[in-house]
Amino acid sequence: MTLLLALLLAADRPVIDLSGGRVQAYPLAMARPLGAQDVGVPVQSVLSQDFERSGLFRLLDPASFLAPPAEGLTGIDFGKWQSVGAAALVKMNCEAAGPDVKCDLRLYDVTRGQESLHGTYTAPRAALRQVAHRFGDDVVRYFTREPAVFETRISYVRETESGKQIVAADWDGANAQALTGASINLLPAWTPDGKTIAFTSFRDGAGAHIFTVDVASRQVKPLVLMGDFATGAAYAPDGLRFLFSSSVNDNTDVYLSQADGSAGRRLTDARGIDISASWSPDGKRIAFVSERAGSPQIYSMAADGSDVRRLTFQGNYNQEPAWSPKGDLIAFSGRDEHRVFDLYTIAVDTGKITRLTQNAGTNEKPAWAPNGRYLLFSSTRGGKRQLWVMQPDGSNPRAVTSEKLGASDPAWGPLPPSK
Amino acid sequence: MQRALARAAGRAEPVPAEAPDPERAGSATGSASGTAASAEEGDAYFTAVHDAILENYVVPSVISERERLYLSATVLAWIGANGQILKHEFQKKSGNGFFDQALELAIQRTKLPAPPADLARALRDDGVVLNFKP
16 A cells, blocks of 8 residues: 555656757866886877867866876776866876887776776887777777777878879878879779778779779779779678769769679669769668759669659759768768858758858868768868868868878778777 | 646646645645646746756767667656755666766756745655656
């Protein structure tokens, strides 16, 4: 009877529904590295940049820290960290070990006063950055339960005095390595295994054709030599097929081919240019640009070329669609009323268009991070065209490249194999 | 359950008719069934509670957007006569420790106004249910 009464009373309690809490970056403190400073400081610097670029964390000012700099990896006074506003704490102890370095990296939950993650990473001294990226990925995975991208690679086109070359770099623009010479090379596209990049090139002197370059060996091979114009490779998620555009009889269409370049099949046959194809993450649909209605607009079609649907109706020049890895958004660039290109997303389900950039130079060629959390793009906001990264709502833009003559055409490589 | 904030939140939810409960009258001199004035006072108070908690309600960005779509948690909070949150307990945790931790922080940081006299006893003894979604 008493229990029944309690239940009845409970049923009478007023209820308040709360939603719409402010989304805020997680306050994280990074303590001064312990051990060899010539190892720890660079690792901490790379890790800090990763965390700041991620948009997930708010790094606290070390000048505010109350804990003694020599505080160890154990016996931590969490109250002192809590009182400076930290919810999480990163500490590290790095030592040189012959030609290698060994770093003990730890993440602590300050609120609960306990260790959350603990990793020991050994790497050649030249791979210090990778130590930071690896621990950073572990931290992000711990919090988000999603794959992280600090260990991923990107590719882009580097402007040089003698042309444009394909480059591969870390996600933050470091360790940039030229993969090709500098004829006119454009539009890199990674294979899903991250071992090869397809690109469009005028290198053979017979128009634009598609080639591949092996990232490790830099060996270049022809892939599509069809006609005098073949461009814009895009690999299917399974890596077994790829899309490209080719011009035959003065009509540019989207083609589908086997990964080795064989059995090319035309998917579009409308009048006007059909170009810039991008796969949906399930490989069932393709976004592309078509001029069939008089101006370049974004369309989608089934993977066999059927069921064509127009997606954009605003503006008279929309291009470069990139389907998000989560499948819900297609990013694209569109020319606005000031004749400047900016970035937008269109929600696949609702058609809702969101503007991501404005009044910050020309912004083009969006490329999704493989976890869908970031967009890499080219922008002239800082002067020369360079690559920038931001979150898919347009927030937290950060410069990625600082190439002397400029960078463009970004492509984001796949996630590294699971460890 | 009575949706105390239906009016404040702009949602129209029927309030079930219930018999007056002399045990839950706000004060010895108050009306057990309440009056139009006290109902408005109650709504205003729950709006104030809602707004005060919302002020401190921070969703950590480390929670993925996908997870934010389905997270929810329910907290039962008891409020003292001076507006102090006397205690709180999770009736349902979200399953995400960072979200639950953020709710703990929001409740700890929230300063509430003193409840109106005719709600004070119920809020002290029975509490209020807080349904959180990101």
